Amino acid sequence: MKAIVILLDSVNRHFLEVYGASGTETPNINRLAERSVVFQNHWSGSLPCMPARRDLLTGRLGFLERNWGPIEPFDHTLPQILKENGVFSHISTDHYHYFKVGGENYCQQFDTWELSRGQESDPWVSHVEKPARPQMHLGKFIPQYELNRAEFLAEENYPSPKTFQKAIQWLENNHKADQFLLWVEAFDPHEPFDLPESYLQESGDDYSGPTYYWPEYGQVNVPDEALKHIRKRYGALLTMTDRWLGKLLNVMDEKEMWEDTMVIFTTDHGYMLGEHNFMAKNVMPVYNEIAHLPLFVHLPGSKFAGKQIDALTQNIDVFPTLLEHFGIDNHCCRNKIHGKSWMPLIRGEVPFIRDCALYGYFGKNVNVTDGEYTYFRAAASENNGPLSIYTAMPTTNGQYYDITSIVDRRRIEMGSFLKWTDFPVYKIPGDNVRLKDQTQSFQVNSEFIKHHQLFHIRKDYGQQYPIRDEETERRMIELLRKALTDHDSPNEQFVRMDVL
Numbered sequence: 459m460k461a462i463v464i465l466l467d468s469v470n471r472h473f474l475e476v477y478g479a480s481g482t483e484t485p486n487i488n489r490l491a492e493r494s495v496v497f498q499n500h501w502s503g504s505l506p507c508m509p510a511r512r513d514l515l516t517g518r519l520g521f522l523e524r525n526w527g528p529i530e531p532f533d534h535t536l537p538q539i540l541k542e543n544g545v546f547s548h549i550s551t552d553h554y555h556y557f558k559v560g561g562e563n564y565c566q567q568f569d570t571w572e573l574s575r576g577q578e579s580d581p582w583v584s585h586v587e588k589p590a591r592p593q594m595h596l597g598k599f600i601p602q603y604e605l606n607r608a609e610f611l612a613e614e615n616y617p618s619p620k621t622f623q624k625a626i627q628w629l630e631n632n633h634k635a636d637q638f639l640l641w642v643e644a645f646d647p648h649e650p651f652d653l654p655e656s657y658l659q660e661s662g663d664d665y666s667g668p669t670y671y672w673p674e675y676g677q678v679n680v681p682d683e684a685l686k687h688i689r690k691r692y693g694a695l696l697t698m699t700d701r702w703l704g705k706l707l708n709v710m711d712e713k714e715m716w717e718d719t720m721v722i723f724t725t726d727h728g729y730m731l732g733e734h735n736f737m738a739k740n741v742m743p744v745y746n747e748i749a750h751l752p753l754f755v756h757l758p759g760s761k762f763a764g765k766q767i768d769a770l771t772q773n774i775d776v777f778p779t780l781l782e783h784f785g786i787d788n789h790c791c792r793n794k795i796h797g798k799s800w801m802p803l804i805r806g807e808v809p810f811i812r813d814c815a816l817y818g819y820f821g822k823n824v825n826v827t828d829g830e831y832t833y834f835r836a837a838a839s840e841n842n843g844p845l846s847i848y849t850a851m852p853t854t855n856g857q858y859y860d861i862t863s864i865v866d867r868r869r870i871e872m873g874s875f876l877k878w879t880d881f882p883v884y885k886i887p888g889d890n891v892r893l894k895d896q897t898q899s900f901q902v903n904s905e906f907i908k909h910h911q912l913f914h915i916r917k918d919y920g921q922q923y924p925i926r927d928e929e930t931e932r933r934m935i936e937l938l939r940k941a942l943t944d945h946d947s948p949n950e951q952f953v954r955m956d957v958l
Contacts, residue, residue, distance in 0.1 A: 464642050468647055473688050475488055479606050481693065494756040508564075509557075509725075516524055516529075516777065517777030521818055526854050545638065552576070552644060560856060576616075578645075583602075605776050618644040621643070621644045659700050670684050676742075688737075689731050717758055722755050723755075724752060731934070736855055741904055746957065769803050821888055824951065831930060833912065844953055857893070876946070911924045942955075
């Protein structure tokens with residue numbers, strides 16, 4: 459058996475024609491969806507980028523225990539289990555976070571890996587003197603990226619197109635083999651929304667204001683014409699990524715791989731582009747634009763193609779679904795798996811595999827949906843406690859938990875604190891660390907996520923009108939409590955959320 463996972467970053471479901479959108483050209487995503495089972499109720503788990511990837515590779519939710527961080531030494535990952543059972547795995551990616559501090563041991567789980575350089579602040583192009591911010595510039599300005607983007611002389615030079623080119627070459631070299639997983643992971647359409655000008659012209663963009671291709675996280679802070687422009691840029695970048703996806707699908711056509719290969723297409727999370735007056739992610743409630751995700755699954759021979767599934771699914775289900783595809787028993791994993799295989803749903807053997815989806819950022823709201831309602835549960839106390847990071851590898855996004863980031867080393871404990879593993883971990887109180895990236899801060903709840911909110915998303919999908927319904931809120935609290943138990947949550951999360 460063979461499998462290909464196509465993981466794009468920050469794909470907004472509400473930009474895809476498959477889910478009823480219009481205005482953005484994605485013919486190859488449509489083409490793949492036509493061969494696939496399309497899931498209508500697929501949700502994120504841990505947020506944002508690296509927490510989501512740990513979920514995918516371990517089949518477990520991690521955001522209840524720690525923030526952005528590496529694969530832990532006690533994790534038993536999907537590529538490890540595949541290798542132990544004779545399945546080769548390869549990753550082609552331009553997601554440079556895998557090679558920053560706080561992203562250790564992800565790519566190294568695969569048998570082989572390739573990284574295409576240059577996204578965001580990837581320290582790729584080396585120049586002592588950095589460029590200065592132009593006067594006419596909106597949004598983020600990262601000098602290192604300005605150096606990197608100077609190397610993007612043609613579309614083929616951009617990192618995500620290079621990622622697809624390398625994945626295509628790998629397929630050309632290996633399509634006749636059996637028992638392999640190819641993990642194709644493009645950073646696009648994640649910001650910065652940088653691409654050849656021709657795509658903007660195709661999209662009908664007529665913006666003439668200051669340069670703006672990299673939004674800042676938070677509330678909208680640009681004029682309406684710039685907001686319209688950045689949405690055009692996002693859509694154009696999605697179109698460019700779609701075209702390179704098409705080149706990969708062409709290889710599958712040429713090599714007749716649809717007959718013996720599973721293909722999974724999804725994303726890690728969505729992205730706010732002005733909805734609720736917010737940009738990006740991390741600092742606002744986890745609205746549907748961030749948490750409700752696209753998912754298509756092609757089965758060998760296009761079996762069940764065109765089927766629509768409305769049952770709740772999550773990112774953690776990728777792990778057991780691939781194990782079942784390769785005929786590997788879940789019990790091969792040393793750890794309890796939170797995910798559920800999609801195969802019984804696809805075959806029509808069961809109507810659902812879970813009664814809710816639990817998702818969120820470490821130290822922020824814990825969110826739950828039953829597919830009809832979404833409920834954002836805020837911390838009970840102003841100090842957002844009790845809250846601890848549990849880790850055997852004290853790194854996070856771009857920094858170590860070292861002498862400069864720990865407030866009081868005497869407050870760090872070590873022991874077997876997690877319910878699902880005896881491996882000793884550090885227990886670091888959340889109010890005992892200083893984070894460089896304040897958009898990831900969990901020390902104090904931000905002004906945007908201090909209150910519980912309940913939405914009836916079948917009537918109000920845009921989550922514009924929070925409702926008051928005590929009976930439904932009690933039911934969602936009970937659903938949340940049960941989910942925390944099922945996901946082996948540290949006891950302090952029950953206290954922090956006041957759902958004892």
